[in-house]
Amino acid sequence: MSLRVAVADDAAALSVLHNASFREGWTRDDFTTWLARSEAICLVAEQAGEVVAFGLALASGSDAELLTIASVPALRGQGFGRRIMQGLQEEAASRGLDRWILEVARTNLPALGLYKSEGFVEIGVRKDYYPGEAGRVDALVMARSVAPAGGQGRA
Numbered sequence: 001m002s003l004r005v006a007v008a009d010d011a012a013a014l015s016v017l018h019n020a021s022f023r024e025g026w027t028r029d030d031f032t033t034w035l036a037r038s039e040a041i042c043l044v045a046e047q048a049g050e051v052v053a054f055g056l057a058l059a060s061g062s063d064a065e066l067l068t069i070a071s072v073p074a075l076r077g078q079g080f081g082r083r084i085m086q087g088l089q090e091e092a093a094s095r096g097l098d099r100w101i102l103e104v105a106r107t108n109l110p111a112l113g114l115y116k117s118e119g120f121v122e123i124g125v126r127k128d129y130y131p132g133e134a135g136r137v138d139a140l141v142m143a144r145s146v147a148p149a150g151g152q153g154r155a
């Protein structure tokens, strides 16, 4: 598996993976717009020449905000999500950002497991934030510090 910074040509593949992972998937044009922004931090993991996971964060002031992360459904549980999180962490540190922040559905147990094991802690709740099949679902707001480049990487 290799990790690299996403480029404009990745927009179509990222849209396919996003649509396979979320109810309201983003279009290729959405990703083209995100990838053109200098505040965007987007990494892709590849295996055998195929994108197997990606993550997109936004530098906002001194925060790094995780906007989205996904692994190919058939390849989940193989460490790709964690590798993306750790790569984003290194990128955020190299940009001198201070704090990670993200939102996650209370019911999204795989994502919660990943974030908690990467040192994120809950700092707030946005009640009924996401639409869900069984009614609206709370968003947990989670944060951790951005460790200095070359540090241990965990808050």
Ligand SMILES: CC(C)(COP(=O)(O)OP(=O)(O)OC[C@H]1O[C@@H](n2cnc3c(N)ncnc32)[C@H](O)[C@@H]1OP(=O)(O)O)[C@@H](O)C(=O)NCCC(=O)NCCS
Binding pocket: 021, 022, 053, 068, 069, 070, 071, 072, 075, 076, 077, 078, 079, 080, 081, 082, 083, 103, 104, 105, 108, 109, 110, 111, 112, 113, 114, 115, 117
């Ligand atoms: C969340 C997601 C990106 C994790 O990617 P992944 O490649 O499966 O993650 P990894 O294999 O690196 O697993 C990392 C950790 O996540 C947690 N995790 C992964 N799958 C899990 C599951 N089914 N249940 C509970 N925890 C899980 C574990 O803590 C795991 O660490 P471990 O293997 O040491 O136990 C993936 O499930 C996904 O794409 N989900 C759909 C999109 C999504 O919901 N994104 C997050 C939006 S907030």
